[in-house]
Amino acid sequence: MQRGRQLRPGVTLVRAGEPMAALFVVRSGSAKRYSVTLGGGEQVHGFVLPGELVGLEGFASGRYTCEVSALEPLGYCRVPIRKLEQLLERLPGLRREILRLLGQALDESQRLRGELALSDARGRVAHFLADLSHRLARRGLSPTEFHLSMSRADIARHLGLTLETVSRALGTFKREGWLRVRARDISVLRPDALAALGSGIA
Amino acid sequence: MQRGRQLRPGVTLVRAGEPMAALFVVRSGSAKRYSVTLGGGEQVHGFVLPGELVGLEGFASGRYTCEVSALEPLGYCRVPIRKLEQLLERLPGLRREILRLLGQALDESQRLRGELALSDARGRVAHFLADLSHRLARRGLSPTEFHLSMSRADIARHLGLTLETVSRALGTFKREGWLRVRARDISVLRPDALAALGSGIA
DNA sequence: TGCAAAACTTGATCCATGTCAAGTACTGAT
DNA sequence: ATCAGTACTTGACATGGATCAAGTTTTGCA
Numbered sequence: 001m002q003r004g005r006q007l008r009p010g011v012t013l014v015r016a017g018e019p020m021a022a023l024f025v026v027r028s029g030s031a032k033r034y035s036v037t038l039g040g041g042e043q044v045h046g047f048v049l050p051g052e053l054v055g056l057e058g059f060a061s062g063r064y065t066c067e068v069s070a071l072e073p074l075g076y077c078r079v080p081i082r083k084l085e086q087l088l089e090r091l092p093g094l095r096r097e098i099l100r101l102l103g104q105a106l107d108e109s110q111r112l113r114g115e116l117a118l119s120d121a122r123g124r125v126a127h128f129l130a131d132l133s134h135r136l137a138r139r140g141l142s143p144t145e146f147h148l149s150m151s152r153a154d155i156a157r158h159l160g161l162t163l164e165t166v167s168r169a170l171g172t173f174k175r176e177g178w179l180r181v182r183a184r185d186i187s188v189l190r191p192d193a194l195a196a197l198g199s200g201i202a
Numbered sequence: 203m204q205r206g207r208q209l210r211p212g213v214t215l216v217r218a219g220e221p222m223a224a225l226f227v228v229r230s231g232s233a234k235r236y237s238v239t240l241g242g243g244e245q246v247h248g249f250v251l252p253g254e255l256v257g258l259e260g261f262a263s264g265r266y267t268c269e270v271s272a273l274e275p276l277g278y279c280r281v282p283i284r285k286l287e288q289l290l291e292r293l294p295g296l297r298r299e300i301l302r303l304l305g306q307a308l309d310e311s312q313r314l315r316g317e318l319a320l321s322d323a324r325g326r327v328a329h330f331l332a333d334l335s336h337r338l339a340r341r342g343l344s345p346t347e348f349h350l351s352m353s354r355a356d357i358a359r360h361l362g363l364t365l366e367t368v369s370r371a372l373g374t375f376k377r378e379g380w381l382r383v384r385a386r387d388i389s390v391l392r393p394d395a396l397a398a399l400g401s402g403i404a
Numbered sequence: 405t406g407c408a409a410a411a412c413t414t415g416a417t418c419c420a421t422g423t424c425a426a427g428t429a430c431t432g433a434t
Numbered sequence: 435a436t437c438a439g440t441a442c443t444t445g446a447c448a449t450g451g452a453t454c455a456a457g458t459t460t461t462g463c464a
Binding site for chain 2: 037039045057058060065088096103106116158159
């Protein structure tokens with residue numbers, strides 16, 4: 001388990017197609033997971049926050065399948081796969097833990113897919129904010145006052161919307177008094193309303 | 203590794219919320235993975251074909267998180283988790299294999315999510331058919347002549363569309379000479395066209 | 405074999421969101 | 435502090451797919 005040198009915004013941590021030599025744990029900052037489509041567009045799979053893992057999909061083929069690049073200065077640890085396999089040999093607890101983490105990632109991905117299939121634009125944006133809030137809270141950060149490290153365009157590409165629609169959704173939440181928005185700084189005034197709309201109680 | 207008694211269509215193999223006591227491998231038939239939303243609707247996560255695994259998301263919390271029920275008479279094997287853990291203790295190859303399978307499921311789920319976010323209705327239906335075709339071929343079945351075991355409504359709920367839209371998409375593929383459709387029997391005449399449309403070369 | 409129910413197709417209309425276009429507000433460099 | 439470039443907001447309009455509503459085909463049961 002090595003501490004990696006901090007990455008500056010825009011710098012890539014892993015590239016699609018590279019052999020999977022390690023897993024990464026983000027310690028500070030945030031990152032964007034995405035892949036590049038045939039047309040040259042970006043398909044944003046999600047955002048990585050402190051405490052979260054990068055690289056799990058690599059187990060599929062031994063190569064990473066998406067790019068992960070820093071949105072804010074990114075501190076991380078590197079866990080070489082060789083080392084991990086040695087530890088898995090000896091530690092049943094770690095075996096269960098890694099299965100749990102993979103299961104969790106899978107479950108989350110499926111849940112998100114369902115979200116996309118069922119909700120409308122406002123619902124998706126609400127869900128995005130509620131989810132972010134929840135994950136920040138889990139790390140002891142404020143669930144109601146936070147800074148978006150990603151652009152509206154990134155959010156849009158993540159949710160299958162256009163950046164205009166994301167902007168308008170935020171606009172309506174602001175007007176309804178659910179949020180305060182100033183550029184990328186968000187204050188959540190009605191977490192309940194967002195969570196409800198985000199989980200399909202539209 | 204036990205062989206399970208064949209299930210009749212409509213019968214449920216695993217239920218959301220049940221403790222995860224085993225993984226299942228489908229041997230014959232097909233099944234639908236779904237969860238029930240707050241409004242009572244079905245959110246279809248996907249379909250399970252022979253050779254594929256059921257229950258992996260259970261590693262997240264030790265409980266299954268979605269329902270899996272048979273669409274056609276379903277033959278399967280049951281792999282108790284206790285037994286699996288014992289084997290993982292001794293077999294490094296199996297450890298890698300289970301990680302590979304989880305990674306694959308994760309990668310697939312993410313790729314599908316991207317599909318949903320980027321394509322329009324025809325693209326999604328084309329992708330669905332191309333994917334099904336591919337998975338059938340992998341099991342040695344015909345990639346061009348097959349029977350859909352799921353209803354249009356199931357396909358729609360899987361793709362985030364309405365059943366009318368799915369029906370219309372199939373209609374246009376038929377008119378353009380890409381498919382022959384007779385109820386649930388499909389003949390693919392232009393696999394190339396479907397695959398292209400399905401992978402965003404719209 | 406025939407009948408009823410379910411599944412599917414097709415058509416007409418409406419609306420949410422995409423698209424195009426301007427204008428405004430940040431941000432970072434000099 | 436100013437300026438240029440980028441990010442974001444807002445508006446007007448177009449459109450793909452949802453919705454509503456018949457019809458038609460298929461399926462399973464008597």
